[in-house]
Amino acid sequence: MADVTCEEFRELASELALGILPGRERAAALAHRDRCSTCREHLDALTTISDDLRTLVPDTEPPVGFETRLLDHLHARTRVQRRRRRLLATITAAALVIAAGLGGWSLGTLTQHQPPTAAPVSPSPRLLTATFTADHRDAGQAFAYTGTPPWIYMAVDTEHDTTTVSCQLQTTDGHLVTIGQFQLSNGYGYWGTPINLDPTTLATARLIATNGTIIATATFTT
Amino acid sequence: MPLRGFWSRRAIPARLPPVSHGVGRAGVPVDRLPDDMLLAGLATGDEEIAVAFVRRFQRSVFATALAVVGDRQLAEDVAQQTFERAWRHAQVFDSRRGSVRTWLTTIAHNLAVDTVRTVRPVPVTPDDLAAVLDAVATGPEHHVINAESTARLRRAIAALPPDQARALVLAAIHGLTAREIAEFEHIPLGTAKTRIRAGMSKLRATLHAE
Numbered sequence A: 001m002a003d004v005t006c007e008e009f010r011e012l013a014s015e016l017a018l019g020i021l022p023g024r025e026r027a028a029a030l031a032h033r034d035r036c037s038t039c040r041e042h043l044d045a046l047t048t049i050s051d052d053l054r055t056l057v058p059d060t061e062p063p064v065g066f067e068t069r070l071l072d073h074l075h076a077r078t079r080v081q082r083r084r085r086r087l088l089a090t091i092t093a094a095a096l097v098i099a100a101g102l103g104g105w106s107l108g109t110l111t112q113h114q115p116p117t118a119a120p121v122s123p124s125p126r127l128l129t130a131t132f133t134a135d136h137r138d139a140g141q142a143f144a145y146t147g148t149p150p151w152i153y154m155a156v157d158t159e160h161d162t163t164t165v166s167c168q169l170q171t172t173d174g175h176l177v178t179i180g181q182f183q184l185s186n187g188y189g190y191w192g193t194p195i196n197l198d199p200t201t202l203a204t205a206r207l208i209a210t211n212g213t214i215i216a217t218a219t220f221t222t
Numbered sequence B: 001m002p003l004r005g006f007w008s009r010r011a012i013p014a015r016l017p018p019v020s021h022g023v024g025r026a027g028v029p030v031d032r033l034p035d036d037m038l039l040a041g042l043a044t045g046d047e048e049i050a051v052a053f054v055r056r057f058q059r060s061v062f063a064t065a066l067a068v069v070g071d072r073q074l075a076e077d078v079a080q081q082t083f084e085r086a087w088r089h090a091q092v093f094d095s096r097r098g099s100v101r102t103w104l105t106t107i108a109h110n111l112a113v114d115t116v117r118t119v120r121p122v123p124v125t126p127d128d129l130a131a132v133l134d135a136v137a138t139g140p141e142h143h144v145i146n147a148e149s150t151a152r153l154r155r156a157i158a159a160l161p162p163d164q165a166r167a168l169v170l171a172a173i174h175g176l177t178a179r180e181i182a183e184f185e186h187i188p189l190g191t192a193k194t195r196i197r198a199g200m201s202k203l204r205a206t207l208h209a210e
């Protein structure tokens, strides 16, 4: 299909945002979106509306046994390792820190039974997450909190017998900073610290053994 | 630069109480964790987090799938795939781009549309549509966090001409194309397209203006 103009794109944008534009027109419209930032913004606004509309569908109770079947299926898929269960405590601990009011983040999200707070002044802090991998396997989680003060928290479970690891952060502009050390016990440990950098600029967190070996890496996607 | 964090293995009791019983006075029971924390927790493979996550979202995910496929067995398959995908891709979730609920329902909707891409019976009757439309315009809030934006969207839909509101619900929720909407409503294709476009731009203008 021939190139579409901005005007033609506007004609198609609603159906594109709703995900119902037939193939040929869709391809042409997407090609235009990729090179026209004005139309891209227009489409993004419509897509947000379309996505939000979908969440208004009234809840429907799934068939009896759905939950059990689903959980069995998920567990069969992921082959839960028993030792990884230990990480639960640490995730909960991270929640605790947030709930304890290290930032305003918990207020808006935890108090579901109360009216929303009137006027959020600054953009609400966010919790960025990244998965540690070691030898191509999941090896824990890193959480970076964008509130004041910003902090990072990590929980790892590796096969390494190293006991002391240092944590090195790399920012998206290539800056490297070592933020501290902590101990692992049988490859397992958790640790958190305030950081002096903007968490949204984080590219990776690396755990490095005393002999310089990189034990695990977590990549933040932004 | 602190050598030790404000937290270390020593700073936290090694054995936290079982999460299902809550984690103490200031703690958060697992079923009260914020949506994105629960999603992040899925990566641990922990059963309690998985259960809490599934319980929180299963009705919404199932309803989203059912609205498109119109068959409960098929909707269950789609819902299952949705949770599996969420589990695998939890780390790419970006809270700046929307809520966990929106992310999940978008996954469910797209999987459902792919499932029935070829031929399917229209998944909705005119009576169903009236009920869904009513619920969309006036239904209860899922979460107080999003209450204000949800309420604004409901008001904006309620303010649309009914034929435009129907077209948008058929498209966004039931996944009908303009051609299918034309058949469903017994109107020309051009009219269906116009209703979709007019409805979307009115919603956008209303939400933008408020």
Ligand SMILES: [Zn+2]
Pocket (backbone or CB within 6 Å): A005, A006, A007, A009, A032, A036, A038, A039, A040
């Ligand atoms: Zn353009």
